[in-house]
Amino acid sequence: MLMSICSRWIHRTRPNADNGDRPTGLAPRFADSLITLLVGERRFTTNSETLTERSPFFSALLSGRWDNKLQDGSYFVDADGDLFEHILRYLRRGLLPVFYDNVKGHDYNLYMALLQEAKYFGILRLEKWLENKEYLKAVEVHHTVSKQNCNADDLSIIESNVTKEYLSAPLWSTQSYWHCPHDIPEHAKRQRACQDYSLAHDHHNATTGRKVTVVSWDATVLRKETVFNDHLCLDR
Numbered sequence: 001m002l003m004s005i006c007s008r009w010i011h012r013t014r015p016n017a018d019n020g021d022r023p024t025g026l027a028p029r030f031a032d033s034l035i036t037l038l039v040g041e042r043r044f045t046t047n048s049e050t051l052t053e054r055s056p057f058f059s060a061l062l063s064g065r066w067d068n069k070l071q072d073g074s075y076f077v078d079a080d081g082d083l084f085e086h087i088l089r090y091l092r093r094g095l096l097p098v099f100y101d102n103v104k105g106h107d108y109n110l111y112m113a114l115l116q117e118a119k120y121f122g123i124l125r126l127e128k129w130l131e132n133k134e135y136l137k138a139v140e141v142h143h144t145v146s147k148q149n150c151n152a153d154d155l156s157i158i159e160s161n162v163t164k165e166y167l168s169a170p171l172w173s174t175q176s177y178w179h180c181p182h183d184i185p186e187h188a189k190r191q192r193a194c195q196d197y198s199l200a201h202d203h204h205n206a207t208t209g210r211k212v213t214v215v216s217w218d219a220t221v222l223r224k225e226t227v228f229n230d231h232l233c234l235d236r
């Protein structure tokens, strides 16, 4: 199963921009700790502990030492809003990001861009994760090569964390068997027995069985399985 902490990062979606309006009906003390950030053109709402726990940048920004609030009470951060989405996700839950796609592999451009942001915001653990490419250990790709007799059904089975390549020029073969309407396995190779059975047991004389031909071939299969080491993404 790919429902893992890491894999949730794989398919990047762009959530709706956080609504900058403060939720109503909150206790005043809690409402006071809410912070609205204007990052580039996107607004994010979170609380001050989330921002300051791991980031000296935000400790300084929210220290009250400077008169740096905008008129509406929010703070402007000169950064890319889409990248900041990943920064905030890390600050909120301490999950280190893995941007991996089964086909394209790791998204190194995104790692590079995020590394600059981690440095800008002074988030050391995230910076180390990205700079030392620790995310590589979070995704393992296992290859196995095998010889396999395949038919069309094999090709249509899709496992989300497995890709298969069928390498050799296929050697075709066909196999025929009798499709028994009585579900008696021995009839698969004995059309005559099946027809006799029909005459003896079915109310109508003619058997409804039919001959089925399956095409198969021998191929060398390169199987690639992706394994996610979720625990490595937890910031402990």
Ligand SMILES: [Zn+2]
Pocket: 180, 181, 182, 183, 184, 187, 193, 194, 195, 197, 209
């Ligand atoms: Zn039969």
